[in-house]
Amino acid sequence: MDAISYDKPFIRITGLKKSFGEQKTLQGVDLDIYHGETLVLIGPSGEGKSVLLKHIIGLLNPDDGKVELEGTDLSHMKERELLKMRRRMGYLFQNAALFDSLTVAENVAFPLLEAGIRDRKEINKRVQEALELVELGEHKDKMPVNLSGGMRKRVGIARAIIGKPDCVLYDEPTAGLDPIVTDVIDLMIQRLQKRFQVTSIVITHDMGSVFKIADRVAMLKNGVIYFIGTPDELKQSSDPEIQNFIAGRSGMCA
Ligand SMILES: Nc1ncnc2c1ncn2[C@@H]1O[C@H](COP(=O)(O)OP(=O)(O)OP(=O)(O)O)[C@@H](O)[C@H]1O
Ligand SMILES: [Mg+2]
Structure with a gap:
């Protein structure tokens, strides 16, 4: 059964423009994202992929244009609505953005505490489940400083999915990971889609991942x-x- 519903967009981005000083980064982005799909966002470095993702969860505001979530313009949402909306979204920052003074388990539990969940037993159980999904069950008491780059990223993924979000935004979930862990993460994204109809927006430079997980590519x-x-x-x-980008050809001569 195809669980993706292409009738009404979940997220609709129209005419989105964003500049930083003189630098025009986004110059009129139009993009619809549908319930249950995995949309992969590719493109050259520095083009504004991470900036676009930050607009989708309202961390950045457009200079022009809008982002609508199920028909509601994010810029019209009150603080409380925005917080409620963010709870439906999981977000993996490009640099993982862990809290260095908290353990792995405390980092992963953070969205649950923010959502007002206080039951220790439930928190511990869900932290363990999320860490096992990214194959880090054994490392829950470590501090982020003692993790490898790839492990930090996987902790960030566990934190992004622990709140059972409807939509997960992944900013380069597999960058710097070995091919086996990359495969585990790709399978996890597919599993979340199949089991829970999670909508995923994934930024990646890994063309292997693109062809493995994408329903659509932008x-x-x-x-x-x-x-x-x-x-x-x-x-x-x-x-x-496009062919040069897929093949990783720069067009330069040695
Ligand atoms: N808060 C900010 N203030 C000023 N400039 C910014 C800010 N955020 C992003 N930029 C600039 O916007 C441009 C796009 O950045 P962005 O991080 O979105 O690129 P990207 O497509 O994600 O690249 P990469 O593939 O390397 O991650 C860059 O030139 C960056 O310096
Ligand atoms: Mg980026």
């Missing part, structure tokens, strides 16, 4: 969505810029 380039389509349509595109 490419951000020159401040706009340059391409949107299925992984097959991406592969079959006759646009040399």
Whole structure:
């Protein structure tokens, strides 16, 4: 059964513009994301992929245009609505952004405490489940400083999914991870989609992951969505810029 519903967008981004000083980063992004799909966002470094993701959870505000969640403009939401909306979203920051003074388990438990859950037994059980999903069950008492880069990232993923969000935004979930752990994370994203109809937006530079997990792929380039389509349509595109990007060709000479 296809659980993706393409009738009404879950998230609708229209005419989104964002500049930082003189630098025009997003120059009119239009993008719809549907319930239950895995949308993978690709594009050259520094084009604004992370900036776009931060607009989706309201961490940044557009200069122009809007982001709507189930038809409601985020910029019209009151603080309380915004907090409620954020609880439905899990977010993995590009640098994992762990609290260095908290243990792995305390970091992962954070969204539950924020949501007002106080039952210790339930918290411990859910922390253990989330850590096992990312294969870190044995490391819950460690401090972030004593983890490898890849482990930090996986703790960030456990924290992003522990609140059982409807939608998870992953900013480069597999960057710097070995191929086996990359496969585990890709499978986890697919499992969350199949079992709980979780909507995922995944930024990645790993073309292997793109073809494994994406229902649709969007490419951000020159401040706009340059391409949107299925992984097959991406592969079959006759646009040399897209083909060079997929193949990792810079066009430079040695
Ligand atoms: N808060 C900010 N203040 C000023 N400039 C910013 C801010 N956030 C992002 N930028 C700039 O916006 C541009 C896009 O950054 P962004 O992090 O979104 O790129 P990206 O596409 O995610 O790149 P990468 O693939 O390397 O992660 C960069 O030039 C960055 O310096
Ligand atoms: Mg980024």
